[in-house]
Amino acid sequence: MYAPLRRASVLIGLSLLVISSAMAQNAAWPQKPVKFVNSWPAGGPSDILARAVGDVLQKQFNQPFVIDNKPGAAGMVGADLVAKSAPDGHTLLWGIDTTHTINPHIYKSMPFKEDDLKPLVILSSSGLLLGVHPGTGFKSVKDLLQAARLRNLNFSSGGNGSPGHLWVNMINESAGTRLIHIPYRGNSPAVMSVVSGEVDGGTLATPGMLPQVKGGKINALAVTSRQRSPLAPEVPTVAELGLRDLESEVSYVVMVPGNTPEPLMQSLSQAILGAMARPELQNRLKELDMAYEGLTGSAANKRLQQLSNRYGRIIRATGMKVD
Numbered sequence: 001m002y003a004p005l006r007r008a009s010v011l012i013g014l015s016l017l018v019i020s021s022a023m024a025q026n027a028a029w030p031q032k033p034v035k036f037v038n039s040w041p042a043g044g045p046s047d048i049l050a051r052a053v054g055d056v057l058q059k060q061f062n063q064p065f066v067i068d069n070k071p072g073a074a075g076m077v078g079a080d081l082v083a084k085s086a087p088d089g090h091t092l093l094w095g096i097d098t099t100h101t102i103n104p105h106i107y108k109s110m111p112f113k114e115d116d117l118k119p120l121v122i123l124s125s126s127g128l129l130l131g132v133h134p135g136t137g138f139k140s141v142k143d144l145l146q147a148a149r150l151r152n153l154n155f156s157s158g159g160n161g162s163p164g165h166l167w168v169n170m171i172n173e174s175a176g177t178r179l180i181h182i183p184y185r186g187n188s189p190a191v192m193s194v195v196s197g198e199v200d201g202g203t204l205a206t207p208g209m210l211p212q213v214k215g216g217k218i219n220a221l222a223v224t225s226r227q228r229s230p231l232a233p234e235v236p237t238v239a240e241l242g243l244r245d246l247e248s249e250v251s252y253v254v255m256v257p258g259n260t261p262e263p264l265m266q267s268l269s270q271a272i273l274g275a276m277a278r279p280e281l282q283n284r285l286k287e288l289d290m291a292y293e294g295l296t297g298s299a300a301n302k303r304l305q306q307l308s309n310r311y312g313r314i315i316r317a318t319g320m321k322v323d
Contacts, residue, residue, distance in 0.1 A: 251293070
């Protein structure tokens, strides 16, 4: 056999070996413990959801599904870890859309490229709850707007680049208010800052706010979702109050390294969506004030691009930046 033909045969053989090995690996997933990297602190909505899905999959596949909380830098600490992980389906990022929809617009540089991660599935979405410390005396959004147009008010968020951070800029832009953004390391400490009176208010994940609302420690003024929250049906939406520009919803996303093979991605998404279809997981979504989405592939990419376009316009208009 001529040398060129021999080399070609060797290359073809090696390629087939790699492909068959990859197929076998995908078919056997998971081969070892799977790590769910949560890019926000423990106890938040993404953490709770990751643990609920992990419990189901652990029983199904008889492999450990470990939750590894890596908060920091608006979710980029955890995202960077996953972006640099092996694309073998054993390290997945659990977080929210802001990694791809807000951060690229407010950070001069990120530790990874956007293409280093891609969405596996958009699991769910939820609005935020606008709440204030009772000491402010605000009983309605009208009260808040009147005061915030006259003086500075401090509003907490779960961190730079978080949905609450964006919302502060949205209301300042559309309503002429003077809210000052105060970032915390996650939703839970941001809620407690409102309870303690360190800040005047916050627009944060509803499940974390509601216990404090029911305890009389926070006054609930509105929700930012398109529909009223089933957990707080008495609280009006911002659209009902004539403030449709302030509608804002968080998308909860599972992401994988950018070069993860498509067949493996399909296996992963099927496993996760299968878990999400279980009645106990659907009930958990309701408890977390989440609406089921289940978007994969081009639909997931389209949703993130739409959000990025919208948020990018707001960020450019307001000059929003990292504090």
